[in-house]
Amino acid sequence: MARYYFEARRLAVGYNGAPLIRDITIDVEPGEIVTLIGPNGSGKSTILKSVTRQLRAVAGAVYIGGDELRALSYRELARRQAVVLTERMRPELMTCRDVVAAGRYPYTGRLGLLTPEDEAKVDEAMEAVHAREIAGRDFNEVSDGQRQRVLLARAICQEPEIIVLDEPTSYLDIRHKLELLGILRRMAKERGITVLMSLHEIDLAQKVSDRILCVKGERISHCGAPEEIFREEWIRELYELDGGTYDPRFGSVELPRIEGEPRALVLSNCGTGIPVYRRLQREGIPFCAGVLCKNDVDCQLARLLAVRVIEVEPFRPLDDGAVERAKDWVRRCARVIDAGVTIGPENARIGEVLELAEALGKLERW
Amino acid sequence: MSERSFDAAKLRRRVRCQCVFLALAAALCVIVVLNINIGSVPIPVREIARILFLRAGDPVQLSIIWKIRLPRIAMAALLGGALSLSGFLLQTFFGNPIAGPFVLGISSGAKMVVALAMIYFLERLGSVSSWVLILAAFAGALLSMGFILLFSRRLKHMAALLVAGIMIGYICSAATDFVVTFAEDSDIVNLHGWSLGSFSGMSWDNVAVAAAVVGAAAALVFCMAKPIGAYQLGENYARSMGVNVRAFRVGLILLSSVLSACVTAFAGPISFVGIAVPHLTKRFLNSSKPLIVIPATFLCGAVFCMLCDLIARTAFAPTELNISTVTSVFGAPVVIAMMLRRQRER
Structure with missing residues (x-):
């Protein structure tokens, strides 16, 4: 039994066979939360797409639960890995519960009918994200925060061993950001679900993650525990901050100081x-x-x-x-x-x- | 929401679904009877029962019902269902509520190749079998579909895709008109009526072939209900849940092409049914679950087309209208209402 649940070995990712980022090597233990940070367009999403088989890897290999990603059948992969994507989904005439129930796909039979056990799991997943009260609402009519929680419930309902999330906190206000990351933290620590995600909010990344990967240029520039990564100069270099500063102690960001003769x-x-x-x-x-x-x-x-x-x-x-x-x-x-x-x-x-x-x-x- | 009220909501949904199916079945029966009853020779309802179930009664009426009206009714029902289902599949595929075989030019592509095949075979052999027509229509449908897919890679915008489809439709119609203009006189009458769309002149042989093709395709579509449901959440989610997206997309394309090709081969291009009926059905059911939407759409399409055919036959009797004339009158307002509604929801 491998110690790591998720491994990437010298992975190169990119579009149309042209590598954008090379030599990605990641090891993730079960129940760990690993966060990718980096500037816009650095390729965080490309990496996440490649490890969820939405994009073919240019080189290297990804192992999930000890098996090579490409060797897994669609159904087998779906039972191990669930995703929360950035793309906006606009399903027609579907309630939030219908969306969550779609997560049972890899477990249902030919016609996709839900058994009472499936129904119970759907309810349980909605409970876990505190979304029971919106179960009957139309998915297109709920707020962004509720929508994101429903999508997370859908992923949980798929009973995965690893959840991959691409910027799950975008569009959310601060309360919903905290709530969502709190749920993820609980899933990881209580159920041992491995979490791999990208975040824009470096202050939150510092607080929620067990490990941080900095994506910049052609490779992973730094990788390690948040205490090692969040140094003023590394963050400054990663995001190319010309003005303004990042305070690693509190994870806060400041505008540049006003220079000149003190008045x-x-x-x-x-x-x-x-x-x-x-x-x-x-x-x-x-x-x-x-x-x-x-x-x-x-x-x-x-x-x-x-x-x-x-x-x-x-x-x-x-x-x-x-x-x-x-x-x-x-x-x-x-x-x-x-x-x-x-x-x-x-x-x-x-x-x-x-x-x-x-x-x-x-x-x-x- | 408490446990009890949630169960109540579930129950309400189930009851609604059953009511819709019952209503559609009732409408189907009523329209079948009306369709037999009304015509240049009206046949009273009591006679209809006798003729249908006992095969006894006035020989003229018997032959009108069995040789003319019944095959036409059966064909309208089958092709209406097929057309609606084809529209539903295309809407799922493109994630676009106003996609359909007619607006995307698929019907027109099929029409063009069928017209060519008809002229060719009538000239050489003097007759043409249903299977050849279906094959020709299928080839034409796939041809248009190929162009649409080519454009859809570049045109991400939903309106742009429709414009491309409509243009393909115009090009194919122009080509059809061209060959019809230069065809032999004797073919023209036949071709001209057909290329505008009509359910007239159907034989039991036609019905048997159409039933075989549509039945098989509809059964396959029903078997794909599960992946269609996943695909409604978007291609990437479907893939992450274990759908083999590539194979699934090929299946959708082939099935929707077969269905609309079959319609075009027998009845010519018919507009708006493919867009309006799936939309109406989803509104009736207040759900988009493929498992119930697929059979309901088929039923609703059958009822819709039989009703339109009844109107086409009788509104200005003895002159018969094109079926598209009637379906447009009913279908276009539905599409406009749907678009206004979506705009409001944004």
Whole structure:
């Protein structure tokens, strides 16, 4: 028995025999969630189409449950692998339940009649995606979020060992994205279903996946656990971010910082500075931020958005150097914004900075 | 929705389905009787029963019923069913609700080759068998179908595909008109009536051949109900559920061509039945499940064509209308209504 459920060996994929991406080697253990990320047009869908036999692989081999993809019969493959595709389906006069029930195809007889066990499995699949209440609605009339859940239920109903999803969260609002990925996570961990999918939302990919594959150029550029992959520079390189930054700690994306001679100094800590940074950013005002301990949440964002950050080591009283630098910036900037600094024994000397700003008539309290 | 109300919904669907089948069967019986009853020689209903079941009664009436009216009725029913089924298959294949053998030029292609075959064989042999006509029609249907498939690779847009089909239809009709114009006088009368579409002049031999071909094709279509259902979700989903899409598509093309070829061989091109009837049937059933839609479409097509034939025969008697004249009057509004409805749903 192989340790891996899904394997791709030196797979090359592309259209009309011309390889677009080469040397794809992937091993996926049962119950793992593997996510493909990469810019638009990088070939994520092409890879997914090739491992679901919608597209003939140019070279190499794919193994599912130990068997070569091409050696499996249509029915056998359908019992192991189910898909959720990006294409919009507009079936005529079909209820959501009818669409889900179509997933029983590889198990029904010649005429496709559902047995009571099949019916029970359809109900169970709808239950798993919380779609019981829309079972009788026309599929074309439900919302995008419901539609996507119904399509997932259809795939679950096929009782596959691996589900392949191409951008399942596109068109969904944030609540439905979370709900869908939550269901996938549960399927993978409770039922041991292997999940292979592509996602645009790198922040969600980081949180839901066991493994990440970065698709870029002619090959898989990086492959590994999310902790290894989500580094600022790799993401920057993968998506060719010229402006803006990606913060791997929170998985958030920021617009580029406003460069220039700082016109404002923001004094804050404990997160009070974040809304001020964003506001200055929107108004196009270059600013510097201080006096921030390195473990302050403000400090993380200030590094990305402020032109200059006055940083100090945590859990120590403010030293002369930091206070002098802050006073220097008070003199140089036209505005000093107090975003609500909490003052305690360790940063008591921030009071001196505030007094100076007050004296110069530059202090604004937000 | 609770468990109970869901079961109730399921029950409602089943009852609706049974009602539709019962209504269609009743309509079929009524129209058969009307069709026998009405004509240049009206035959009272009491006589009809005697003649049909006991084969006794007035010899003139007996021969009118058995030699003229019954084969014509049977043919209208068979070909109407075949045409509707062919339309249903083409709509499934192209994922396009207004596809049909007539608009895609398949009927016209069949008509062209049948006209050529008729002229050729009538000149050489003085007669032409039903089988030859069916084969010729099938060849013509496949020819048009080939062009349509060629275009459909390039034309992803549904309206563009239909325009291509209509153009193919015009080209084939022009070719047919051309050969008819230069054919021998004696053939023309025969050909001209036929090329406009009519159920008149059917013999039991014709009926037997048509029944064999249509029956076999319809049975095969019914056997394909399961993959057709999967294909309604789209080609890629069908493949992922285990349908051998390539073989399935070839099967669909061949069966729809055979069905529409058979119609054209015997009755000439008939418009709108292939689009209107499957659509009406799905609305009646409020479902698109092939397992029930296929037999219901066949039945509904039979009823529709018999009704249209009745009108064609009797509306302006003794002059007979082309069958297409009548089917267009009823079918075209249905198609327009369907398109308006779809537009609204968008």
